[in-house]
Amino acid sequence: xxxxxxxxxxxxxxxxxxxxxxxxxxxxxxxxxxxxxxxxxxxxxxxxxxxxxxxxxxxxxxxxxxxxxxxxxxxxxxxxxxxxxx
Numbered sequence: 001x002x003x004x005x006x007x008x009x010x011x012x013x014x015x016x017x018x019x020x021x022x023x024x025x026x027x028x029x030x031x032x033x034x035x036x037x038x039x040x041x042x043x044x045x046x047x048x049x050x051x052x053x054x055x056x057x058x059x060x061x062x063x064x065x066x067x068x069x070x071x072x073x074x075x076x077x078x079x080x081x082x083x084x085x086x
Contacts, residue, residue, distance in 0.1 A: 008045040016042060 015038045023031050 009049060012042040012045040 019031075019034060019038050022034060
């Protein structure tokens with residue numbers, strides 16, 4: 001199952017850039033109206049993204065699983081001599 005990308009963070013960054021443009025070009029009255037909704041969306045987009053990442057189980061840094069640890073998947077040691085050099 002593929003996860004569908006929602007582009008929330010990208011839209012939030014685009015809205016911030018647009019707000020910077022509006023602050024430079026437009027009247028103060030329109031800026032006062034736009035600040036709260038834009039910052040609320042930006043905060044929600046980045047905050048919910050971080051919250052969802054905290055709720056996921058941690059990923060194992062070893063992608064090879066138990067085979068990379070010197071053991072077979074059955075749990076038996078794959079080295080017959082116990083790993084000692086003679």
